[in-house]
Amino acid sequence: MSEPTGKYSITMPRDVAEAARARSGPSGLSAYVAAAVARQIERDNLNELIAVAEAEHGPITEEAIQARRDQLQRARVQQRQAGGADAV
CATH class of the missing domain: 1.10.1220 (Arc Repressor Mutant)
Structure with missing residues (x-):
């Protein structure tokens, strides 16, 4: 509804x-x-x-933000390689 x-x-x-x-x-x-x-x-x-x-x-540093972006990117690549073609 x-x-x-x-x-x-x-x-x-x-x-x-x-x-x-x-x-x-x-x-x-x-x-x-x-x-x-x-x-x-x-x-x-x-x-x-x-x-x-x-x-x-305390404030979030640019380095911490970039580290998380890198971590997410690695996870996306691993998902694609594992056959998760729908993963973004």
């Missing part, structure tokens, strides 16, 4: 609205905007978590 919806009036630059409408496809502009807002909320929540973690443990 889908979530209940409400009707809202928003204001945005015309060029942004037209670009969104052009990309929205068959789901329509409302669904496209709702998905974009949901992604922004996820990002805001992640940023809040990062701020809490950094306050407790």
